[in-house]
Amino acid sequence: MTNTRPPRTPVVAHRDRATLHQLANRLPQAVIINAERGLDGIGTAEYLAKLTPSEVIRLQPLEAKTTITTEQVRTMIAMLRTHATVRRVIVINPADQMSEAAQNALLKSLEEPNANTHFLLVTENEQQLLATIRSRCQVLTLHRTSLVQDETLLDATSLTASERRQILFLAAGRPLLIRQLARTPKLLSEYQAIAADAKCILSTPGSYEALRTLPSYFTDRAKALQLIDILLTMVAFQMKTQPSPAHQPLLDRIITAETRLTHNGNVRLALLNIVV
Known part of the structure; x- marks a missing residue:
């Protein structure tokens, strides 16, 4: 689907902002977004995908399933053979849930990419991806946010002081988890x-x-x-x-x-x- 609305800017650590800005200005053909649980890896992918008018194709496990199958990857590859009037961005989340066969099916698209096509692979652990996949991708590793950033996320909430302290402790530095717990x-x-x-x-x-x-x-x-x-x-x-x-x-x-x-x-x- 081609996006028309401006994307939400993800909450990332100050140290990651420069790298994110560079990627947004010149998106590589393939990027692994390495984000531990609770960091805004998917928000970062959606931001990069939507900042420029794009047809965004999302690949994730089917309902009630835990893995992304070879058939899903092959269906996506077939879609890429059709004509596109804008750039295409494929967001795979969580990429580490692709089966080994699915990763191998994806590999050819990374080796011989279509023009104006980009892949964003969101994962909690890039080491769970095949080495041949990793070698063909640029890696963006997100880091935990500061306490000041975490507190700012909670400023507009109606949490009690106790709930606020608990969230800041349990989800320290992980803005996506902080938002989920607060809301x-x-x-x-x-x-x-x-x-x-x-x-x-x-x-x-x-x-x-x-x-x-x-x-x-x-x-x-x-x-x-x-x-x-x-x-x-x-x-x-x-x-x-x-x-x-x-x-x-x-x-x-x-x-x-x-x-x-x-x-x-x-x-x-x-x-x-x-x-x-």
Whole structure:
């Protein structure tokens, strides 16, 4: 679809603004937008895609699916063979959810691009893309925003002082997540409950109470990743404020669990490895 409205400017760290401006002025043929969970990777892609009149083609997992299939990529490639009167921008999000076969199908389009066609691949971890894909793309890695930027995002909200502090802690430096938590009371409530579980796990490791928090996460990978994200935030805070030799081994276990989950490992075993 060709855009006519000016795009929303994404909230990015001050250090990323110059690079974003350069890309907007001269968009490369293929860009990987590397943005950890909670950063505005998709907003950045939409901004780059829409700043100049373009036909924007979006590729994402189909409803109730977790991967972008080879068939979807081939359908997109077929669309690119048709005539276009404006530039075309293909936004693939999340690009790391393309199957290996789908990535290989995309590779030929990156190797032999059509004129005036650009690809924006949004991912939380560029290393999950094939090396042959990465080698043909410029990489924009987004960084976390400052506390001043985070506080500005919350200035126009009606949050309580307690809710504001919680959001600034749980979503520090991640503007997309800050906005989601500030605008969605249900989501904030869910994060508060997960944070309570994370606090229990860290305060009583290996205990029955800590183990009892885990079963509700075993069948929900996304929720398990939220738990790990909050655990990482809390451990990092403890390492700064109350350093202990026990923190590094715990941090290593949490990072290992996160790696396993992002690579479709067993959720139950990954979480138990943190606690036991």
